Amino acid sequence: MSDTTHIPTLDDVARVAGVSTATVSRCLNEQQKVSAKTLERVMKTINDLGYTPNFNARAMAAKRTHTIGAIIPTMENAIFARGLQAFQETLHASGYNLLVSSSAYQPDLEAEQIRALVARGADGLLLIGYERGQDIYDYLQRRGVPTVLAWTSHPDGGHASVGFDNCAAMRMLADRVLAMGHRRIAVISGIVEGNDRAEGRLRGIRESLVAHGQDPDALPVIQTAYEIENGAAAFETLMAQDPRPTVVMCGNDVLAAGAISRAKHLGLAVPEDVSITGFDDIELASILHPTLTTVHVPHRDMGCIAAQELIDMVEKRSMGATRKLEVSLAMRESLRPVVEP
Amino acid sequence: MSDTTHIPTLDDVARVAGVSTATVSRCLNEQQKVSAKTLERVMKTINDLGYTPNFNARAMAAKRTHTIGAIIPTMENAIFARGLQAFQETLHASGYNLLVSSSAYQPDLEAEQIRALVARGADGLLLIGYERGQDIYDYLQRRGVPTVLAWTSHPDGGHASVGFDNCAAMRMLADRVLAMGHRRIAVISGIVEGNDRAEGRLRGIRESLVAHGQDPDALPVIQTAYEIENGAAAFETLMAQDPRPTVVMCGNDVLAAGAISRAKHLGLAVPEDVSITGFDDIELASILHPTLTTVHVPHRDMGCIAAQELIDMVEKRSMGATRKLEVSLAMRESLRPVVEP
DNA sequence: CTTACCTGTGTAAGCGCTTACAGTTGATTC
DNA sequence: GAATCAACTGTAAGCGCTTACACAGGTAAG
Numbered sequence: 052m053s054d055t056t057h058i059p060t061l062d063d064v065a066r067v068a069g070v071s072t073a074t075v076s077r078c079l080n081e082q083q084k085v086s087a088k089t090l091e092r093v094m095k096t097i098n099d100l101g102y103t104p105n106f107n108a109r110a111m112a113a114k115r116t117h118t119i120g121a122i123i124p125t126m127e128n129a130i131f132a133r134g135l136q137a138f139q140e141t142l143h144a145s146g147y148n149l150l151v152s153s154s155a156y157q158p159d160l161e162a163e164q165i166r167a168l169v170a171r172g173a174d175g176l177l178l179i180g181y182e183r184g185q186d187i188y189d190y191l192q193r194r195g196v197p198t199v200l201a202w203t204s205h206p207d208g209g210h211a212s213v214g215f216d217n218c219a220a221m222r223m224l225a226d227r228v229l230a231m232g233h234r235r236i237a238v239i240s241g242i243v244e245g246n247d248r249a250e251g252r253l254r255g256i257r258e259s260l261v262a263h264g265q266d267p268d269a270l271p272v273i274q275t276a277y278e279i280e281n282g283a284a285a286f287e288t289l290m291a292q293d294p295r296p297t298v299v300m301c302g303n304d305v306l307a308a309g310a311i312s313r314a315k316h317l318g319l320a321v322p323e324d325v326s327i328t329g330f331d332d333i334e335l336a337s338i339l340h341p342t343l344t345t346v347h348v349p350h351r352d353m354g355c356i357a358a359q360e361l362i363d364m365v366e367k368r369s370m371g372a373t374r375k376l377e378v379s380l381a382m383r384e385s386l387r388p389v390v391e392p
Numbered sequence: 393m394s395d396t397t398h399i400p401t402l403d404d405v406a407r408v409a410g411v412s413t414a415t416v417s418r419c420l421n422e423q424q425k426v427s428a429k430t431l432e433r434v435m436k437t438i439n440d441l442g443y444t445p446n447f448n449a450r451a452m453a454a455k456r457t458h459t460i461g462a463i464i465p466t467m468e469n470a471i472f473a474r475g476l477q478a479f480q481e482t483l484h485a486s487g488y489n490l491l492v493s494s495s496a497y498q499p500d501l502e503a504e505q506i507r508a509l510v511a512r513g514a515d516g517l518l519l520i521g522y523e524r525g526q527d528i529y530d531y532l533q534r535r536g537v538p539t540v541l542a543w544t545s546h547p548d549g550g551h552a553s554v555g556f557d558n559c560a561a562m563r564m565l566a567d568r569v570l571a572m573g574h575r576r577i578a579v580i581s582g583i584v585e586g587n588d589r590a591e592g593r594l595r596g597i598r599e600s601l602v603a604h605g606q607d608p609d610a611l612p613v614i615q616t617a618y619e620i621e622n623g624a625a626a627f628e629t630l631m632a633q634d635p636r637p638t639v640v641m642c643g644n645d646v647l648a649a650g651a652i653s654r655a656k657h658l659g660l661a662v663p664e665d666v667s668i669t670g671f672d673d674i675e676l677a678s679i680l681h682p683t684l685t686t687v688h689v690p691h692r693d694m695g696c697i698a699a700q701e702l703i704d705m706v707e708k709r710s711m712g713a714t715r716k717l718e719v720s721l722a723m724r725e726s727l728r729p730v731v732e733p
Numbered sequence: 734c735t736t737a738c739c740t741g742t743g744t745a746a747g748c749g750c751t752t753a754c755a756g757t758t759g760a761t762t763c
Numbered sequence: 764g765a766a767t768c769a770a771c772t773g774t775a776a777g778c779g780c781t782t783a784c785a786c787a788g789g790t791a792a793g
Contacts, residue, residue, distance in 0.1 A: 056534055056536070058534075058535060060778095060779055060780085061779060061780060062779075062780095070742075070743085071742065071743045071744075072743090072744095072779090072780080072781090073742070073743060073744080073745095073781080073782075074741085074742060074743075076780070076781060076782080077741095077742090077781095077782095080781080084740085084741075084742095085741075085742090086740085086741060086742090089741080089742085101531070101534075103507055103510070103511050104511060104779085104780075105452075105511060105513075105778085105779050105780070106448075106508075106511040106512045106513065107447075107448040107449075107451040107452045107457075107512065107513055107778090107779080107780090108448075108452055108748090108778070108779035108780040108781090109779080109780055109781080110448040110748090110780090111446075111448045111449055111452060111747095111748045111749070111750090111778090111779080111780070111781090112747080112748055112779075112780040112781040112782080113748090113780075113781055113782085114748075114781090116448075126467070126473055126476070126477070127470075127473055127474070127477060128470065128473075129468075129469065129470065132467055132468055132469075133468070135467070136467070136468060139494075148508070150491060151492060153480075166444055167447075167489070169444070170444050170445060170446060170447040171447045171448065172446075172447065172448055190442070193397050193399075193442075194399060195397070279675055279679055308679055309679070311679075312678075312679035312681075315681060334620055335676070337653075338620055338649055338650070338652075338653035339681075340653075340656060340680075340681040401748095401749055401750085402749060402750060402751095403749075403750095411772075411773085412772065412773045412774075413749090413750080413751090413773090413774095414751080414752075414772070414773060414774080414775095415771085415772060415773075417750070417751060417752080418751095418752095418771095418772090421751080425770090425771075425772095426771075426772085427770080427771060427772090430771080430772085445749085445750075446748085446749050446750070448748090448749080448750090449748070449749035449750040449751090449778090450749080450750055450751080451750090451778095452748090452749080452750070452751090452777095452778045452779070452780090453749075453750040453751040453752080453777080453778055454750080454751055454752090454778090455751090455778075
């Protein structure tokens with residue numbers, strides 16, 4: 052046996068089956084255009100030879116890849132896992148494949164990955180949030196790549212998007228916190244720069260303060276990357292103030308998990324000594340001790356709808372709509388009313 | 393402005409810059425073969441035109457993609473996140489891109505994705521575990537695709553692999569559990585069928601029991617998919633036995649997190665009423681309450697080494713070695729000695 | 734018996750790159 | 764001054780597919 056094993060091509064199949072390459076191609080892509088007899092013979096040959104179509108050649112000739120690209124800010128924690136899973140499942144059901152990249156919250160890396168996915172021939176793209184350079188939107192438009200923005204709700208509906216209003220959502224939670232009598236609020240926020248979701252959430256708290264006659268500029272805020280350890284460190288810093296905050300509102304559940312963990316180390320009881328809130332309602336939120344009060348985001352719905360929207364744009368060249376989903380509060384143990392002294 | 397915007401190709405660049413396509417290609421791939429003057433002019437043209445090379449055409453002509461594929465069983469939880477992140481970073485540093493798919497622990501889906509990645513021209517593959525059909529290994533060999541197996545240590549070193557001995561690792565933990573006086577052990581295992589890691593871990597416990605003169609067949613075991621909720625449900629079932637186990641050993645940290653959460657709901661104190669152990673030492677393990685005693689796996693090292701190994705195999709056509717990493721016990725609060733009655 | 738049409742198949746022209754090979758030029762050597 | 768060579772650059776042949784178009788043969792309609 053020679054070691055120069057030949058990888059079978061469509062030509063090989065055609066030759067062995069005694070038909071033209073066009074017919075083999077039709078057997079693969081448009082079976083109804085081929086007679087039953089020919090189809091059977093060709094399929095048998097394909098099997099015998101162990102032939103697999105070359106994806107790149109296919110993409111090149113057809114100018115279609117049935118591939119959708121998605122770029123998410125991080126894969127390290129579960130923030131996007133559930134939504135992306137639903138996105139993937141919906142795509143798969145319609146015969147599309149998903150290619151995922153992580154941008155590590157770096158705009159230039161995201162730009163690079165967008166170009167890479169487009170260069171690979173992605174039929175459409177899913178991006179998180181709306182805040183990015185106009186040049187990127189121009190590029191996407193020029194290349195004619197349908198794009199859906201998720202996890203956000205674009206202020207002026209210039210783009211197709213599926214998400215929710217981060218600001219209004221967090222404001223709803225802050226309203227509740229204030230209604231419970233909390234007046235000394237501190238915040239652990241994600242990095243706001245270049246992240247419209249984090250910015251919106253923080254703004255929601257400030258707006259709520261204003262509506263309740265509080266001074267938003269007096270609000271203690273620490274911005275930090277979404278990692279458990281960062282949440283823990285920020286919590287400790289915030290609790291060193293005098294007087295201590297009665298509640299620490301976190302930009303997401305991961306930061307909140309860090310805060311709760313550190314509270315325990317510091318000998319602080321949650322919620323007796325200090326209340327803590329999160330955002331996202333990932334699985335983690337309900338197994339923490341205490342269970343975490345947070346904003347519930349319909350991740351699976353978001354993923355499904357985004358996929359449907361994108362497929363529609365790809366196949367019908369439609370414009371793509373703006374879909375706004377409702378969020379709700381998940382009231383659990385980690386938040387409770389201020390006790391009068 | 394017409395709406396039939398043309399996407400610039402290498403030909404366009406060549407024409408505008410007044411050189412041949414070969415020269416443009418050289419500017420992109422082997423700059424040292426081009427004169428400084430030509431290079432500058434071509435690069436300027438590329439910029440002016442906003443040209444991006446077509447990945448598929450490139451892959452086709454060069455028969456190289458600088459892309460590595462990885463198929464992991466799940467993206468839903470963080471089990472593989474850290475290792476994969478390290479894998480990705482190491483690849484990136486050497487100019488390779490990573491394509492990730494999730495097989496959802498389904499062997500046939502994994503097979504399908506292997507073919508898909510090979511069809512896309514992946515230069516190499518990372519797979520988790522060694523247990524899969526011989527046909528897949530044959531296929532990979534025939535296509536000449538270098539492959540590294542990770543998260544496992546293949547019994548007979550027929551394949552390149554980077555991992556650890558799941559059986560020995562879990563046995564080490566079980567030895568410790570037994571040394572602490574526990575005799576009523578129960579196990580929440582991952583699904584063993586088609587998962588050599590889960591099988592090895594379970595076997596490790598049994599081997600330890602035998603070594604300590606216990607009957608391995610009397611061990612209560614529940615097999616379930618790696619999800620928090622499943623761990624919780626299994627825990628409740630196991631604790632319904634009479635007499636109750638004094639320790640519940642879990643196949644990984646995710647199951648353990650579910651067990652701890654359910655223990656709280658049932659009013660059982662951990663570790664006072666029952667000890668719980670995990671496996672993997674993901675970030676979650678140290679923020680649980682109580683903190684989780686588990687087996688620490690060097691995920692980052694594993695990812696880095698796997699990447700280096702794979703690149704070496706791709707570029708030097710080397711055979712690929714078998715690398716076995718050491719694991720250690722992370723002794724935390726959730727496990728404690730049995731208290732004499 | 735034409736004419737028209739439908740079904741199934743083949744021919745061949747690309748898709749946008751890379752690269753072996755073949756020049757062309759100017760500098761260097763004897 | 765001819766020969767040699769190095770440094771660039773161009774020509775053109777694919778890479779493995781899809782698909783517009785052409786064509787053959789059979790059926791139905793006039």
